[in-house]
Amino acid sequence: MPTDTPPTPSAKRERRKEARPGELLDAALDLFVEKGFAATRVEEVAARAGVSKGTLFLYFPSKDELFKAVVRESISGRLVEWNSDFEAFQGNSCDMLGYCMNSWWDRVGATKASGLTKLMMSEAANFPDIAAFYQQEVVQPGHSLIRRILQRGIDRGEFRPMDLDCAVYSVVAPMVFMILSQHSMGVCMPNHLTLDPRKYIASQLGILLDGMRPAQAPARHPRQDGAARAV
Incomplete structure (x- = not known):
């Protein structure tokens, strides 16, 4: 019983x-x-x-x-996880940047919480106290984490030296565009196109990394080699 x-x-x-x-x-x-x-x-x-x-x-x-x-529950609380991920990450900085962008999409961008970014962009000027809170809780810590990733790449010789104040926005801007494209009824894109988040992130990451990697020494032409000239 x-x-x-x-x-x-x-x-x-x-x-x-x-x-x-x-x-x-x-x-x-x-x-x-x-x-x-x-x-x-x-x-x-x-x-x-x-x-x-x-x-x-x-x-x-x-x-x-x-x-x-x-905001704390759905976005800024995630920063603890991301900073822990940064400390534990063992791969190169290119992979780390890709992980960061894809992880952001999984945890925030693909959720309802991403709409808060559009809200702040639309209404921040009318609510300065809320805007200051969002800056402190989300924007500044998020930018700080991206700076750490980029600086890690520079220190390890995986990225070329760059202006980090500007470079941070090279990472942020594509993600903000992706938010706007899904919360603005596609107004950012032609009607016949659909933005695939994974393909878009991979494309933007490729563009970023090609610009961040150290410049390679130009390949020598065979005729510049002493032995070749002696023929």
């Missing part, structure tokens, strides 16, 4: 309470990406999560704090 007893109402309420922050963050992410920051109301977030507005404010005292929690 089974001995398990059904959960008590208090146990159900406890599980529900523990689930609420995650459900609220999921609902907020959906709405922020769908409607933008300004147009999203906390009442809508609460309703989509199936709780009252008062319950939402128990966890997040304002819409600003809710947005910050969404």
Whole structure:
């Protein structure tokens, strides 16, 4: 005979309470990406999560704090993983840069969270405090990690010396374009084209690496060799 007893109402309420922050963050992410920051109301977030507005404010005292929690949960929290990956990576810096770009796509670009980048580009000027937070939590740490990868390549002789302040954007810009292409109804591309993320990353990586590798000494023509000239 089974001995398990059904959960008590208090146990159900406890599980529900523990689930609420995650459900609220999921609902907020959906709405922020769908409607933008300004147009999203906390009442809508609460309703989509199936709780009252008062319950939402128990966890997040304002819409600003809710947005910050969404960013930390879905984007900036990933930077801990990426920095750990950097420390553990054993391959060359070309492979490391490719891993970084593809990993970003898997963990952020291919998810709903990528819509937050478009949101910030559209609304940052109207919400300077939110923009400053995003710079501190996402942009600066992300750029710092890319700089570390590029500097590693320079130090190991795998990349030529370069202006890292500019080179960082050579890596970031293609990824931002990919976000815009999927969150702007294809306005960045002709209607008959579909952007394959993997092919696009491989193409951009090839262009980047051909420009970053040290210049090779020109091959000598056989007639420049002493023995050849002696004939």
